[in-house]
Amino acid sequence: MMELIPGLPDEMARECLIRVPYRSFSTIKSVSKHWRDELLSPEFHHLRRSSDLTRTVIALTQSEPNPLSAPAKSAATPSYRISLYDHLARAWDALPPLPAFPDGLPLFCQIAAARRRLVVVGGWNPANWVPSDSVFVFDFLSWAWRAGARMPGPRRSFFACASDGENTVFVAGGHDSDKNALRSALAYDVDADEWAGLPDMAAERDECKGVYWRGEFRVIGGYRTERQGRFERTEEVFDVEKRRWGAVMDGALDEGACPRTCVAGDDGRVYRCLGGKVVARAREGGCWGEVAEIPEEARVGTCAVAVTGRRVLVVGAARHGGAHVGCLLDLERRRWAAAEAKEGFEGSAQVGCCLEI
Numbered sequence: 001m002m003e004l005i006p007g008l009p010d011e012m013a014r015e016c017l018i019r020v021p022y023r024s025f026s027t028i029k030s031v032s033k034h035w036r037d038e039l040l041s042p043e044f045h046h047l048r049r050s051s052d053l054t055r056t057v058i059a060l061t062q063s064e065p066n067p068l069s070a071p072a073k074s075a076a077t078p079s080y081r082i083s084l085y086d087h088l089a090r091a092w093d094a095l096p097p098l099p100a101f102p103d104g105l106p107l108f109c110q111i112a113a114a115r116r117r118l119v120v121v122g123g124w125n126p127a128n129w130v131p132s133d134s135v136f137v138f139d140f141l142s143w144a145w146r147a148g149a150r151m152p153g154p155r156r157s158f159f160a161c162a163s164d165g166e167n168t169v170f171v172a173g174g175h176d177s178d179k180n181a182l183r184s185a186l187a188y189d190v191d192a193d194e195w196a197g198l199p200d201m202a203a204e205r206d207e208c209k210g211v212y213w214r215g216e217f218r219v220i221g222g223y224r225t226e227r228q229g230r231f232e233r234t235e236e237v238f239d240v241e242k243r244r245w246g247a248v249m250d251g252a253l254d255e256g257a258c259p260r261t262c263v264a265g266d267d268g269r270v271y272r273c274l275g276g277k278v279v280a281r282a283r284e285g286g287c288w289g290e291v292a293e294i295p296e297e298a299r300v301g302t303c304a305v306a307v308t309g310r311r312v313l314v315v316g317a318a319r320h321g322g323a324h325v326g327c328l329l330d331l332e333r334r335r336w337a338a339a340e341a342k343e344g345f346e347g348s349a350q351v352g353c354c355l356e357i
Contacts, residue, residue: 002034014038018048022055022116022357023093026143039141045116054356058085058306058313059095059118061105063347079104079126082111082118082138083345087308087328092345098136099145101125106132110161112169113355114190116140119169121161121188122151131155131177137190140357149193156182160210160219162264163353164240167191170217172198172238173205181206181225185238201236202248211264213283215240220252220270221259231256251285263352265307267331273302278312278329292334298327305352313339315349324348 004013017038020028029036038044048054063078081104082095098105098120106123109132113119118138125132133155135148151171159174159182172185181204187196201219207229208222217238221231235252238245253259261273269280271291276299279288294302298316301324306313312329323346326339 004034004038014044014047018044018051018053022057022140023143025141029141049356055086055088056308057355057357058087058308058352059083059111059113059355060085060305060313060315060352061109061111061350062315062345063349064104065344065347077107077126078347080107080347080350081105082120083347083349085313085326085339087311087313087339090340092342094345095138096143096145099147100134100136103127106134108158108350110159110171111351111353112161112163113165113353114163114167114169115165116355116357117190118353118355119148119163119188119190121169121171122156122159124157131157135188140355148188148190149195151186151188152195152197153184153186154182158207160205160208160222162210162212162217164212164215165356168240170198170210170212170238172201172210172217172219173208173222175206175225179206179225179228180204181223185219198238199243199245201245203232203234203236205232205236207231207258207260209259209262211262211270213264213268216283218264218270218283220262221257231258233257249285254288261302261304263304263307263312265312265331266309271304271307271312273304273314273316276302278304278314291331292329292336295327295336298325301348303349303351305349306354308354313352315339317348 004010029039061080062083084093104126109123110121120136133151137148154176156174160172163169167190169188183200185198204224205222209220211218220235234248268283271280278291281288297318300317302316310331314327317324328337
């Protein structure tokens with residue numbers, strides 16, 4: 001049998017390969033069929049994780065600093081791309097453009113992590129603002145995009161979206177092309193490249209926010225068709241194992257509050273930005289409590305885009321029209337650190353997620 005690295009036992013060769021930075025996966029995958037098979041094996045990634053060599057990377061949809069072209073509907077509308085932030089290396093990077101959208105991401109698209117893959121769902125075509133049902137999957141092993149199965153049903157906008165971090169992306173609510181709020185929900189199997197319908201929610205929810213935590217897909221806030229912009233206080237929870245929604249729960253948000261900055265933490269709490277502060281509440285409900293004040297340089301247009309471990313990444317600006325900066329909040333020490341964005345990564349952020357690679 002061919003050795004992974006000639007002259008070395010395979011156990012030692014694996015110890016070398018699992019230490020390769022994820023940005024070089026596509027290179028070592030091309031060295032030989034033997035290395036490619038090793039890189040694609042579940043055992044490789046299990047060993048990398050058990051050896052504490054994986055890296056948690058934050059992906060976010062971020063506006064381009066100098067868009068080459070602008071959508072037809074508004075010359076002032078920025079184009080967006082996917083930026084990556086490795087908080088341990090304090091390094092920023094950008095993914096290649098989507099194959100069908102060379103001038104920028106679909107506006108208001110959603111992103112979700114599925115192991116070493118990033119999934120982009122829906123949004124508006126930046127050229128004509130027509131809602132898209134497109135799905136694209138970026139694999140960090142090949143450092144390339146592929147088109148996924150299109151999202152079935154009516155083309156929806158401003159829907160809730162979250163993933164289990166492994167293989168399933170959940171979608172619920174939003175509105176159709178006639179601005180009717182939706183109750184329907186879907187699940188996308190990334191490995192099989194297939195969509196499946198889920199039971200409907202109890203309530204219509206437009207502009208809702210989705211978060212996932214330990215077997216539960218939670219859909220927070222939103223509003224019904226007839227309420228148009230008057231946000232609900234409620235949330236609904238889908239039990240993935242039992243494949244059913246629980247009772248509608250009141251008090252998830254303040255009356256009229258937009259849930260767009262809500263993100264789920266590993267500690268069972270939901271975080272959001274509110275009035276210049278990061279606030280949190282328990283997954284089971286209860287009152288929102290202050291965690292920390294957001295630094296002045298990031299209080300305008302603030303968005304909490306992801307929680308990684310015991311840190312929250314917040315992106316905002318000091319003033320309207322100013323450069324956006326990233327700030328990392330250490331939840332244990334209640335201290336902030338700058339994300340130190342390099343030139344070209346000072347744009348506003350819409351949504352984000354974490355990948356373990």
